Amino acid sequence: MSKRRILATEEILPLILSVSGALGILPFTIIRFLHGEWIVGTIDACIVASFAFLGISVYRTGKVRGPSILLALLCVMGVLSTVYLKGSGQVFWAYPAFIAAFYLLTPREALLLTLATILALVPPLVNELGPLQLATILITMLVTASFAYAFALLTRVQRQKLVKLATRDPLTNTGNRRALDDKLAGVIAARKRSATLASMLIIDLDHFKSVNDAYGHAAGDQILIRLTEIIKLRIRITDSLHRVGGEEFVVLIEGQNIDNASQLAEQLRTLVEVNELAPKQAVTI
Numbered sequence: 001m002s003k004r005r006i007l008a009t010e011e012i013l014p015l016i017l018s019v020s021g022a023l024g025i026l027p028f029t030i031i032r033f034l035h036g037e038w039i040v041g042t043i044d045a046c047i048v049a050s051f052a053f054l055g056i057s058v059y060r061t062g063k064v065r066g067p068s069i070l071l072a073l074l075c076v077m078g079v080l081s082t083v084y085l086k087g088s089g090q091v092f093w094a095y096p097a098f099i100a101a102f103y104l105l106t107p108r109e110a111l112l113l114t115l116a117t118i119l120a121l122v123p124p125l126v127n128e129l130g131p132l133q134l135a136t137i138l139i140t141m142l143v144t145a146s147f148a149y150a151f152a153l154l155t156r157v158q159r160q161k162l163v164k165l166a167t168r169d170p171l172t173n174t175g176n177r178r179a180l181d182d183k184l185a186g187v188i189a190a191r192k193r194s195a196t197l198a199s200m201l202i203i204d205l206d207h208f209k210s211v212n213d214a215y216g217h218a219a220g221d222q223i224l225i226r227l228t229e230i231i232k233l234r235i236r237i238t239d240s241l242h243r244v245g246g247e248e249f250v251v252l253i254e255g256q257n258i259d260n261a262s263q264l265a266e267q268l269r270t271l272v273e274v275n276e277l278a279p280k281q282a283v284t285i
Contacts, residue, residue: 010064017071017100018055022048025078040085047078068104075100076117083121088128091121091137095144102148107156114145171221172228174249175242183240183252190254198254199261203231203268205247206284215278223277227285230271235264 025048032041051074054067075097082090094117102110118141125134167179175183190196205211205227212220224247231241235251242250251268253261269285277283 011058011062013103014058014064014068014071015055017104018051018058018067021071021075021100022051022055025051040082043078043081043085047074050074072101072104072110072113076113080117080120084124088125088137091125094118094121094141098141098145099148102152107149107152110152111145111149114141114148118142118145169243172225172243174228175240177242177244179240180242180244180250180252183242187252187254196255197257198252199256199258200253201251201261201265201268203249203251203285208247211278211281211283214281219278223283226275226277227272227283230275231268234268234271 025044029041029044029048032038032044051071054071054074058064058067076094079090079093079097082093097117098110098114101113104110105113118138121141122138125137129137167176167182168174169176187196187198191198205223208220208223211223224243228241228243228249231249231251235241235253238254240252242252244250251264253264256264272283272285275283
């Protein structure tokens with residue numbers, strides 16, 4: 001038996017929206033067909049099928065970005081089609097569609113999509129509603145979009161801070177062991193897909209305990225910071241540096257074979273040796 005794949009956190013929301021969207025619209029689809037509303041019923045059926053297809057796609061492939069964009073577009077297109085075909089009574093579906101867009105897309109993308117949807121809703125609403133009703137609906141839509149944008153933006157900033165705290169070494173501002181694990185997983189996946197080359201350097205400071213004993217831990221911290229600065233100046237922007245122990249570091253080099261990695265290792269060793277990282281004592285790797 002094949003082992004069941006564990007869902008990543010970012011996959012859960014698109015799956016929930018796919019299932020809830022399909023189940024939420026399915027009863028209306030059945031009602032449309034029972035009442036002989038074949039065009040709207042067919043549109044609803046297509047929307048249900050699309051929600052189901054996108055949910056299955058996320059579950060089977062683990063890819064989120066593409067399905068999330070399609071889900072957001074599907075939500076707003078469903079609102080527009082039903083409003084244009086059935087009238088202003090369907091406009092209230094716009095509110096959950098907007099919220100879904102802000103969960104699925106970046107705040108900027110979701111804001112642009114909701115504003116475009118509001119503009120597209122104006123023509124059919126103008127023909128059916130009085131000025132006060134129209135103004136009420138448009139204003140509440142704009143307020144909803146504004147609150148959703150502010151919340152999504154704040155959530156995004158907080159998430160970025162949490163990710164940084166979870167994946168960065170606070171002293172040297174390099175990646176930590178967790179970040180290395182994530183990076184290695186990506187490198188291994190790329191290797192399986194297209195045989196992409198990658199190499200890894202494991203770096204250890206020689207006799208670092210004696211440096212700490214001689215000059216104190218504060219000086220030792222400064223040496224570690226200076227060491228990472230030297231390494232960052234030499235490696236490429238596509239390479240990644242990680243601190244995995246007290247004085248142990250890993251450089252992950254994508255697209256390079258073992259010979260190139262050996263040359264880089266020797267260059268780094270020489271650069272660290274010629275820089276006076278500690279007074280009256282050589283610091284080497």
